Amino acid sequence: MEAVPSSPQSEDVLSPTALRVLANRIRFSAMTMTNHSGLGHTGGDLSSADVLTTLYFSGALQIDPANPTWAQRDRFIMSKGHCSGAFYSTLAFRGFFPQEMLGSFMDPLSKLNGHPDRNKLPGVEANTGPLGHGLPIGVGAALAARMRKENWRVFVLVGDGELQEGSNWEAAMSAQHYGLDNLIVIVDRNRIQQGDFTENISRMEDLASRWRAFGFATVELDGHDHAMLLERFHSLPIEPGKPSCIIANTIKGKGVSFAENKPAWHHGVPTAEQLRAAAEELGIEVNS
Amino acid sequence: MSSTTLPQPHTASVEKFDCRDAYSTVLESMAEIDARVCAVVNDSVSSTKLKNFSKRFPDRFVNVGIAEQNMVGVGAGLANGGMIPFVCGASCFLTARAMEQLKVDLGYSKSNVKICGMSSGMAYGQLGPTHHSIEDVAWTRIIPNLSVIVPADPVETSEAMRFAREHEGPVFLRISRMPVCAVHSKDHRFLLGKAPVLRHGNDVALLANGVMLSRALEAADRLSLAGVQARVLNMSSIKPMDETAVLDAARTTRGLVTAEEGLVAGGLGGAVAELLAIKCPARMRMLGVPGVFAPTGSAEFLLEHFGLTADGIYNAALELMAEGK
Numbered sequence: 001m002e003a004v005p006s007s008p009q010s011e012d013v014l015s016p017t018a019l020r021v022l023a024n025r026i027r028f029s030a031m032t033m034t035n036h037s038g039l040g041h042t043g044g045d046l047s048s049a050d051v052l053t054t055l056y057f058s059g060a061l062q063i064d065p066a067n068p069t070w071a072q073r074d075r076f077i078m079s080k081g082h083c084s085g086a087f088y089s090t091l092a093f094r095g096f097f098p099q100e101m102l103g104s105f106m107d108p109l110s111k112l113n114g115h116p117d118r119n120k121l122p123g124v125e126a127n128t129g130p131l132g133h134g135l136p137i138g139v140g141a142a143l144a145a146r147m148r149k150e151n152w153r154v155f156v157l158v159g160d161g162e163l164q165e166g167s168n169w170e171a172a173m174s175a176q177h178y179g180l181d182n183l184i185v186i187v188d189r190n191r192i193q194q195g196d197f198t199e200n201i202s203r204m205e206d207l208a209s210r211w212r213a214f215g216f217a218t219v220e221l222d223g224h225d226h227a228m229l230l231e232r233f234h235s236l237p238i239e240p241g242k243p244s245c246i247i248a249n250t251i252k253g254k255g256v257s258f259a260e261n262k263p264a265w266h267h268g269v270p271t272a273e274q275l276r277a278a279a280e281e282l283g284i285e286v287n288s
Numbered sequence: 289m290s291s292t293t294l295p296q297p298h299t300a301s302v303e304k305f306d307c308r309d310a311y312s313t314v315l316e317s318m319a320e321i322d323a324r325v326c327a328v329v330n331d332s333v334s335s336t337k338l339k340n341f342s343k344r345f346p347d348r349f350v351n352v353g354i355a356e357q358n359m360v361g362v363g364a365g366l367a368n369g370g371m372i373p374f375v376c377g378a379s380c381f382l383t384a385r386a387m388e389q390l391k392v393d394l395g396y397s398k399s400n401v402k403i404c405g406m407s408s409g410m411a412y413g414q415l416g417p418t419h420h421s422i423e424d425v426a427w428t429r430i431i432p433n434l435s436v437i438v439p440a441d442p443v444e445t446s447e448a449m450r451f452a453r454e455h456e457g458p459v460f461l462r463i464s465r466m467p468v469c470a471v472h473s474k475d476h477r478f479l480l481g482k483a484p485v486l487r488h489g490n491d492v493a494l495l496a497n498g499v500m501l502s503r504a505l506e507a508a509d510r511l512s513l514a515g516v517q518a519r520v521l522n523m524s525s526i527k528p529m530d531e532t533a534v535l536d537a538a539r540t541t542r543g544l545v546t547a548e549e550g551l552v553a554g555g556l557g558g559a560v561a562e563l564l565a566i567k568c569p570a571r572m573r574m575l576g577v578p579g580v581f582a583p584t585g586s587a588e589f590l591l592e593h594f595g596l597t598a599d600g601i602y603n604a605a606l607e608l609m610a611e612g613k
């Protein structure tokens with residue numbers, strides 16, 4: 001077994017306060033990208049930014065951007081691949097590829113597709129975009145770690161609307177059956193999907209009870225509270241012998257008042273004027 | 289696999305064999321020498337003939353239950369973790385039910401996963417069209433990066449399995465359940481993108497794979513008695529296809545007969561026609577299932593029903609000969 005390095009990212013372990021500031025930079029980066037492309041999923045970018053920032057900048061994930069295919073790395077699978085603005089920004093800020101590349105989001109022949117491609121960008125573990133793909137892949141990867149008697153873990157970030165795809169529950173059954181406590185599912189519970197509020201489309205509550213019924217040790221927390229996220233991500237699994245599920249209660253469009261909790265911002269994109277207003281709310285200084 | 293001595297090269301044996309025995313034997317022998325080899329099934333332990341594998345390698349045997357989308361995704365995840373998964377299940381469900389996973393998790397992602405579509409074609413004849421897998425070649429062939437192989441007999445099944453382990457990238461292996469004649473000698477080596485010439489001849493060309501290959505050889509024997517020298521190509525590698533061999537057959541013979549246990553549209557016949565239409569239009573006869581759901585009946589009955597026999601190939605070849613050069 002390959003030795004785990006002491007801490008490949010020790011210089012990038014941030015405090016909750018610093019995480020909050022960085023998450024807002026990632027939010028603004030994602031909005032800049034969707035403004036540039038005229039396409040994207042701004043609402044989910046904003047709801048998932050705090051989870052992504054805490055995973056990548058608190059030492060929660062054992063990763064090495066200089067060696068993105070390091071065999072012992074923790075795997076992070078962005079199952080809600082449509083929120084690529086936040087995901088790409090996080091990877092770039094973490095050093096997987098130059099931040100300048102973010103400016104090519106969805107341009108012709110860009111490596112930054114609307115949805116992630118593992119063969120184009122370092123740090124992407126799985127090609128996602130169609131929903132319900134990340135968790136089965138995560139189960140397979142967690143099984144691989146076990147077969148190889150290795151200690152790395154698998155984190156999968158899913159959307160809440162995404163859970164309407166049955167493949168997630170197929171995978172959840174396997175995760176329970178094999179007792180995969182090296183698998184952590186994080187649900188970005190922003191309560192809005194493309195067409196409407198989730199509860200108006202296909203009721204999901206009581207979501208925590210559903211995950212518990214499928215054998216997951218499950219907790220709910222505020223998905224925008226960096227201190228809580230940090231504490232939870234550093235004390236996993238939730239229960240030995242069981243897969244973990246963290247339901248991160250979030251607000252779609254979080255941090256930008258005109259986008260918050262509005263279904264239209266699922267794939268709404270900001271105008272230049274809205275981008276300036278967002279910068280002010282997020283505390284970003286924009287060079288004019 | 290039976291210990292019976294295999295016949296001389298390229299003559300169909302009288303005795304018939306179940307290719308699944310070869311596949312499961314080889315999977316176990318590969319697992320012995322390569323700790324990355326593992327298996328994923330969807331409950332069908334006995335029909336995939338992996339009972340012995342599950343006993344010998346319980347830590348590398350994953351049963352996801354009746355859940356094909358999950359099954360293929362799990363395969364992609366295992367590959368991400370450095371394993372070489374062989375994902376095995378009834379081809380009708382494995383391909384159709386998990387189509388988007390085959391496209392995205394395997395083809396688009398270039399994941400190193402081997403898909404073994406068992407009981408393919410019309411092996412489950414009596415069970416009806418829900419359980420026939422006559423569409424699987426068409427569905428898999430159109431997915432970029434996914435290699436598609438239809439072995440003809442136990443030796444070629446074993447060789448294709450060994451090839452799949454060594455090949456970096458996704459592979460679909462269509463494995464028959466129908467007993468088949470052996471046509472290859474033990475020293476046969478499978479090569480992706482190559483169509484071995486099993487019989488030489490310049491009058492007509494017979495292009496076949498899977499259960500149809502021995503029937504093509506039988507048809508060639510009978511054509512020879514009738515004074516027609518037929519070339520027989522083994523088209524086990526449907527994708528990539530041996531374009532050189534197919535184009536040479538089109539240029540040097542009076543026409544080509546394709547024969548497959550599945551839909552002609554999108555299958556071997558379709559693949560050959562696509563190539564010839566652009567590079568060398570030629571006369572063709574395409575034998576297979578002609579765009580219908582098959583009726584109920586045994587596999588042998590259904591092959592007869594659709595003219596997928598040595599007789600059918602023989603007659604199609606004579607038709608081409610009658611049309612002149």
